[in-house]
Amino acid sequence: MSAGGLEYAAGAGGLISLSLTLFRGCVRGFEIIQLAAHAGSEADNFRCKLEVEQYRLMQWAERIGLEEQPDERFNWTLIGDILKQMEALLLDTRTLKKKYRLDLVAMDALAPETSAAPPRTSFGKLLSRLRPDFPTASSRIVDESNGTIKKLRWAVFDRGKAAILVNDVVHFNNSLHGFLDNVNQDFVKSALGSVLRDIISRSNATSELEVIKQLLSSSRVAAPAAVASAASLKQIRLVLGLGIDGVDSTEHQAQRAPPEGFKIKLIQLKPHLLQREAPQLSPGGRELAVYKSKRVLVEWKFIDKEHEKELKTRVDQLAILLAHTYDESFHSLHCIGFLPKDVSYQPEDEESICYGLVFELLTSPNLPLSISPVIQPLSTLFVNARRPSLNERRDIALALAETILQLHTSGWLHKGVRSDNVLFIDLGDSKWEYSGAKGPFLAGYEYARPTTAHTEAMPTNLEQEMYCHPKGQGLTRANFRRSFDLFALGCVLLEIGLWSSLPEILQRVPSDSTKPIHKTKPSTVRSGMFDWARLQSAKTRLLQNDDVEKRSDLAGIAFHAGKTFQDVIVRCLYADDEDPLNEDIVVQKEVVDLLRQTQF
Numbered sequence: 001m002s003a004g005g006l007e008y009a010a011g012a013g014g015l016i017s018l019s020l021t022l023f024r025g026c027v028r029g030f031e032i033i034q035l036a037a038h039a040g041s042e043a044d045n046f047r048c049k050l051e052v053e054q055y056r057l058m059q060w061a062e063r064i065g066l067e068e069q070p071d072e073r074f075n076w077t078l079i080g081d082i083l084k085q086m087e088a089l090l091l092d093t094r095t096l097k098k099k100y101r102l103d104l105v106a107m108d109a110l111a112p113e114t115s116a117a118p119p120r121t122s123f124g125k126l127l128s129r130l131r132p133d134f135p136t137a138s139s140r141i142v143d144e145s146n147g148t149i150k151k152l153r154w155a156v157f158d159r160g161k162a163a164i165l166v167n168d169v170v171h172f173n174n175s176l177h178g179f180l181d182n183v184n185q186d187f188v189k190s191a192l193g194s195v196l197r198d199i200i201s202r203s204n205a206t207s208e209l210e211v212i213k214q215l216l217s218s219s220r221v222a223a224p225a226a227v228a229s230a231a232s233l234k235q236i237r238l239v240l241g242l243g244i245d246g247v248d249s250t251e252h253q254a255q256r257a258p259p260e261g262f263k264i265k266l267i268q269l270k271p272h273l274l275q276r277e278a279p280q281l282s283p284g285g286r287e288l289a290v291y292k293s294k295r296v297l298v299e300w301k302f303i304d305k306e307h308e309k310e311l312k313t314r315v316d317q318l319a320i321l322l323a324h325t326y327d328e329s330f331h332s333l334h335c336i337g338f339l340p341k342d343v344s345y346q347p348e349d350e351e352s353i354c355y356g357l358v359f360e361l362l363t364s365p366n367l368p369l370s371i372s373p374v375i376q377p378l379s380t381l382f383v384n385a386r387r388p389s390l391n392e393r394r395d396i397a398l399a400l401a402e403t404i405l406q407l408h409t410s411g412w413l414h415k416g417v418r419s420d421n422v423l424f425i426d427l428g429d430s431k432w433e434y435s436g437a438k439g440p441f442l443a444g445y446e447y448a449r450p451t452t453a454h455t456e457a458m459p460t461n462l463e464q465e466m467y468c469h470p471k472g473q474g475l476t477r478a479n480f481r482r483s484f485d486l487f488a489l490g491c492v493l494l495e496i497g498l499w500s501s502l503p504e505i506l507q508r509v510p511s512d513s514t515k516p517i518h519k520t521k522p523s524t525v526r527s528g529m530f531d532w533a534r535l536q537s538a539k540t541r542l543l544q545n546d547d548v549e550k551r552s553d554l555a556g557i558a559f560h561a562g563k564t565f566q567d568v569i570v571r572c573l574y575a576d577d578e579d580p581l582n583e584d585i586v587v588q589k590e591v592v593d594l595l596r597q598t599q600f
Contacts, residue, residue: 015076016066022083023061029090030054034124036104036152043154046162048123048211052192053169055127056220057086059191060176063184074179086172089165093152100165103156123208126199170220193221194589200231201409201585206262209235226406229327233410236264236324237450240317264320267337269358274298274339277372285354285446288361288372295361295373297333300354301446308353312340315355318448321412322357330406331399333359333423333441357445362425362438376432378422378440378492382501386433390561393496396422396440397568398595403442404489405588408482411451415480416444417488418467419495419502451482465536466502467491469576483576486587490572497561497569564598 034047034054064070088095096102177185196212203209209231216224216231239262275290285300303311315338322335339356361373378396388396400422407414421444430436469487471478495502558566568591575587 013072015080016070016072019070019076019080019083020066022080022087023057023066025087026057026083026090027054029087030057032152033090033104036154043157043159043162045207045211046159046166048208049166049215050169051124051127052215053166053173055131055195056173056188056192057176059188060173060180063180063188079176079179082172082175086169089168089172096165097156100161101156101158102161102165103154104152105155106152123199123203123211126202127195131195174220189221193224193227196221197227197230197409197589198585200227200234201411203234204238206235206238209238210262225327226329226402227409229325229330230406230409232324233321233406233412235262236321237411239264240320264324266316266320267323268316269337269339271339274358286375286443288375289358291336291358294336296336297359297361297375297443298339298356299359299443299446300356302354305353312355314449314453315357318445319357321410322359322445325406327406329402331403331440331442332445333361333443336360359443362427371428374426374431376424376426376437376439377420378424378495379419379501381424381432382419382495382499382504384432386435387499388435392435393499393561394565394595394598397493397496397565398592399440400442400489400492401568401588401591401595404485405585405592407448408451408485408585408588413449413451413480413482414442414445414485414488415447415449417442417485417492418444418464419492420444422492449480463503466506471576481576482585482588486572486575486591489591490569490575493565493569493572494557497557497565499560562598564594568594 030050030053034050061067064074070076093104096104177188180188196215200209200212203212213228213231215221216228221227269291273291274296277288277290285302287298287300289296289298301311301315303315319335319338322332323337325332325334336358339358400417404414404417421442422439423441423443424432424437424439425441426432426437430438465473467488469484472480472484491502494505498505557569571587571591571594
């Protein structure tokens, strides 16, 4: 190496070393500000946002290799300048007081116990629990910076000025992230979106969820609209008082308080305005109708009179939830309200009454009301002449997986995932046969409930039980949980992969699991002709949790739909084995990510 090269290397090395020192100073500054005492509850949002920015800074340092193998080709002079400004912002109490009216002063060593530094926010605790390396790395960095955390307290805290400070920190962080290549920038955004989604699924405070929604209004997170939508749905659940996970919600009204400007409205429709078209309901209690000159789909929920009060409230709450599913990642029809007890139609069972969830159908402005849309459940399309491509089947699978991810993130269970609840809509010339049908839309929400609510027994139906996890069947069945939804999703994805109904697939499962499932032509066998006991046994064999690579019955799926599709199905079918406590949404996220990455 030439003398000039050596000088350059030495200079670059010195700048990198300086940048590392400044980075450690920034981390120390984050810790000092967040742990300062006497800020009161109004500083919680401020601390949450700083915790996120600290996490972003440390993610940047990891991706750029600051502490391990930093690339000398970066402009370390400029990186050092940015870190120096951020460090001054976080550590210089005079700057905080002069520029932001935030006055930090040293605590009296003899101060009473009440002046102790506050614990991390529940947001920070969740972040530490989900990413245990985050607090560990922070503590290590503080130790390596040859200093301890000063015990400070807030003499003056201005919420408005604190927001300006956060914005300035965000600006410096964004500048640092700009040095990463596109791949690493996307990785960091995706990682932050993933951890925020995890926090949403576990959070029990509407204020924390509001902070997350504010964070998602910027470009710091991948797919921010979908994550923000999940946060809003979780807020609705908490505001409605639908049971905080593992906690008596009546004792936590402060956590459930709606944020400023947050409004939800129960929309009770008028039965006499519903123009019904069919004298009989389709299977599943579903029918087309017209409400106030709009094409609608009504899903009727049958309720035992004995439990009417409790379950009617659940219908109300479910209608509110489904009325706020605006984001495109939620592939369901938009609910416009619910119909109270309908006296014009009563089920044959005199001990039951019915309520209706009303969904607006996507219609063409040129399609007159005299031409009725045609609802095509996925279960009826397996015998259709048009057989979709692998790409189209992947898109159907992804839409369903995204919807389940959104539901589970917001703390709801579907309980009815099966192919006759996956709907496509033919409108005029836009038909399935011409690849123009609208959909898929996940329907069948009549038994959906919050994860913490008591489970409601579903009617016995031999074909529907094919989609039930074995642990959720029988007299000793476990309460319904997230992994049971995933199992049902895996069954539907199995149908999509082989483009055949689940009973027909299970009918072809050999008694010897070393033999593959054979793909055959669509059958016209009626459901009443299946040996359901044999099919249940075949389903149990599919769940044998041994080496999947040696399971040629599952390997047949890879042949017809690809290895990734097979992996997704296996993850769904075995989800209960991986997370029996159902605390995480790891499998849900992985399934969506795998399907998004699938290329044919």
